[in-house]
Amino acid sequence: MGFKENALKRSLWVFHFSGGSCNNCDIELLDCLTPRYDLERFGIELVGSIRHADIIAVTGIVNRQCKPRLEKIYKQASKPVFVVACGACPCTGGIFKNSYHTAGPLDEIIPVDAYIPGCPPKPEAIISAIVKLRNKLE
Amino acid sequence: MSDENKNSKKERTVIPIGPYHPLQEEPEYFQLHVEGEIVKKIEWRTSYNHRGIEKLSQSMSYDQVPYLVERICGICSTSHPLSYVNAVEDLAEIEVPVRAKYIRTIIAELERLHSHLLWVGLAGHFLGFNTVWMWAWKYREPVLEIMEAVTGNRQNYAMMKIGGIRRDIDNEDIPSIKKMLDDLKPKVDLLRGAVMDDPIIHARTKGIGVLTPEDVHNYGALGPTARASGIKDDIRRDYPYAAYDIIDWDVIVEEEGDVFAKAVVRIKEMYESISMIHQCLDALKKENGEIETTVKEIPPGDGIGQAEAPRGEVFHFVRSDGTNRPVRHKVRAPSFCNVPTFEVTTVGETISDAAIILAAVDPCYCCTERMAVINSEGEKSLTGDDLIKMSQQKTERMRKSKKENK
Structure with a gap:
């Protein structure tokens, strides 16, 4: 295990990205805290800046307006x-899979x-x- | 340099809020134009959350649409399907069994309870009262547990169906729901005390972000936002649906129109919700019967349906041509009307108050994170954390000065 992975094991900080979600996953994420x-x-x-984050938690379908921002x-x-x-x-697009705005x-x-x-x-x-x-890091 | 010269040199700074903010909820983008500390103008841009729901709805059968519309908003995941089934029932002239009406009311009011608790928590967070946030979200959990017991899911309940509801409430479960409500009441008392008796919260929220009754009419504000300004506007009373015309309840109205009044309206509504659920549960014990009527086909025509979501009126329009799919389905959510009121409520207030004013409307908002100030030199930058920090520091200053005065 490299130095970076070892450091990553502790205190995982999460950046939350809502790519066109219905708020439910976002609230459940917050509920965990x-x-x-x-x-x-x-x-x-949860952290305010992506540069501090170890995890990006993406919720929502990631629509076409959000896609370039996510990248x-x-x-x-x-x-x-x-x-x-x-x-x-x-994960799959869910109920919005066939929407014209899904990326x-x-x-x-x-x-x-x-x-x-x-x-x-x-x-x-x-x-x-x-x-x-x-555990995947171990 | 004279004062006049200084003022003319003062440049307008634009503070973009959003569109991405890690705290929670959906992306929205605001631009605050500020001079010094004072907000002079606000602009906003939405559509980061656009999913093409109205178009998708036209490709689904009438029975599938409730699953889709409950995913418009996770917090209002009963109001949208309820409004939609009201529209289709209006279109096809379907009579709903009384037991189903009561259960619809129970689910809608449980949703209002959890949504208002959520709001009280977030408002506390913006003011620097993280204790209130943690309390409110902790006491919200029993409501979600009951939801899980009754509907099978913590959110997205899938209870509404054209002509009735999908799942019955077992009469044996009623005492446990009532017990949860009885346990919740002291917790709401606690929150009411934390908000209504705290001198610092009074200082931070009274007279801040005032929305006058004229502006409510001009912008068409809805729900608690309008009711806090003295407008007695409630779809549950004006156009009753579900069981709201059978049970006994009051429309909560406050006159001041400031942030504090909006908080008071929401807290008092929680008591009304608890009382309404009790009444419906009592009625359920006597009212045994069908929970749905069989719907064979939807005739051609137009139907409108309304429902009072925790944030205001949800409006659905459905047009049918006699097939099994809507040919047009229009949705209007309350935040669409409430968000433009920022134009009058935030202008003239300080940046540190902007966070709570924007939050007071309870839009599906929370974009105060990830903020950057771009001024003429392009040197200064603030994150959304800083904005919340500024708001929290103001509370802290007030608390200190209060102590010194004593």
């Missing part, structure tokens, strides 16, 4: 960075490390994804 689930115990928190944000991120597709929309599932735009299915995924599912991501 509130007292019932309290992910902040493990040093996991830009991905380029700005300091590597290595994990990309998590949170919810049915970024395609997330993995056709940027590489994805973890998929969290569900509409919306429960906070438990999000926590489980983060645990799996962390």
